[in-house]
Each structure stands twice: as C-alpha cells, then as structure tokens.
Amino acid sequence: MTPEQMADGEESAVPPRPDDSVPLPPPRPLDTIDQDILQMLQADGRASVRSVAERVHVSRANAYARINRLVEDGVIRGFGARVDHERAGHGTSAYITLKIVQNSWRTVREQLRQLPGASHIALVGGDFDVLLLVHTPDNRALREVVLTRLQAIPEVLSTRTLLVFEEEDLEPQTRPAPGGQGTPRQDA
Numbered sequence: 001m002t003p004e005q006m007a008d009g010e011e012s013a014v015p016p017r018p019d020d021s022v023p024l025p026p027p028r029p030l031d032t033i034d035q036d037i038l039q040m041l042q043a044d045g046r047a048s049v050r051s052v053a054e055r056v057h058v059s060r061a062n063a064y065a066r067i068n069r070l071v072e073d074g075v076i077r078g079f080g081a082r083v084d085h086e087r088a089g090h091g092t093s094a095y096i097t098l099k100i101v102q103n104s105w106r107t108v109r110e111q112l113r114q115l116p117g118a119s120h121i122a123l124v125g126g127d128f129d130v131l132l133l134v135h136t137p138d139n140r141a142l143r144e145v146v147l148t149r150l151q152a153i154p155e156v157l158s159t160r161t162l163l164v165f166e167e168e169d170l171e172p173q174t175r176p177a178p179g180g181q182g183t184p185r186q187d188a
C-alpha cells in the first residue's frame with residue numbers, strides 16, 4: 001500500500017512517476033485545461049480527481065487521463081508536502097556555492113545528493129559552478145556539512161556559504177485540506 005493510500009484510505013489517481021532512467025517522451029504543448037490542472041495541483045496536491053474535474057469542467061475520466069499523462073510526460077515530477085524546516089527541527093539554512101573541477105558535475109551531483117539536509121542542487125553559470133541549498137538543525141551541523149563533508153569531495157575546489165536569515169516559499173499558497181496528505185485521489 002502506498003503512503004497516499006494509507007494517508008486517506010483511497011487509491012491514488014496518479015501512478016508512480018517513471019524511473020529517471022526511462023526516457024521521457026518529447027514535450028507536448030499544454031492546453032489551458034492542462035495548465036489549470038497544474039495550477040490546482042500546485043496549490044493543493046491532495047485535490048481529488050472529482051474536484052479537479054469539476055473545477056476545470058471536464059469529466060472525471062478526462063481529468064484522470066490528463067493527470068496521468070502529465071505524470072508520464074514528466075511535467076508533474078511528484079507530489080509532496082511543503083515543510084517548514086525550522087518547525088521540523090532544521091532551523092539553519094544556507095545556500096552554498098561551489099567551484100568544481102571541469103567536467104565533474106555528474107560525479108559531484110551524486111555526492112551532493114547524499115548530503116544530509118541537501119534540498120536543492122543546481123549547475124549554474126557565472127562566478128561559481130554549483131548552487132546548493134541545505135537545511136540543518138543548527139550552525140554546528142552546517143559547519144560539519146561544509147568543512148567536513150563538502151570539502152572532502154576531491155572535485156570541489158572551493159565553497160562559499162551564504163547563511164539564510166529568513167525565507168519565503170513562493171509556491172502557490174495552500175490551505176490545509178481535510179483527509180490527510182497524498183496525491184490527487186480518486187473519489188468513490
């Protein structure tokens with residue numbers, strides 16, 4: 001039983017996303033209904049297929065098929081909870097810039113994925129090569145990540161840590177919905 005099924009006792013309307021090793025089909029243009037569905041699910045990833053269908057004025061079967069297609073096409077990468085990191089015990093956040101050895105991105109990325117508290121990794125252009133966002137319980141744990149873990153990666157040439165004093169999630173605002181956490185569900 002999936003976490004979504006356990007959360008609200010209903011079967012998920014969305015199948016698991018294909019494995020990253022499976023090539024995705026070429027991008028298809030999204031019509032206004034697809035865009036409305038995306039907007040709804042960004043605001044409330046737990047919306048039922050029935051409520052999605054009603055709000056975009058299509059049948060439940062059509063809404064279900066569209067959501068499945070968006071997942072299979074890789075437009076929807078997954079569903080999850082937005083976490084208040086401070087309330088979850090990770091009160092220290094930092095952006096860390098890294099300069100890395102040329103052509104070592106794939107190797108470095110795999111090592112960064114293993115870092116405790118890493119939540120976003122980006123290969124960028126400019127004065128540095130990688131931008132990493134981490135959330136840690138405190139400054140001591142952040143120090144451990146930077147001085148012990150990051151600087152032990154041979155391909156990392158240098159780091160710079162930017163401590164986050166305050167942050168705001170710019171994703172669409174969500175309001176708590178009854179019935180637990182999970183993906184869009186198919187109503188009985």
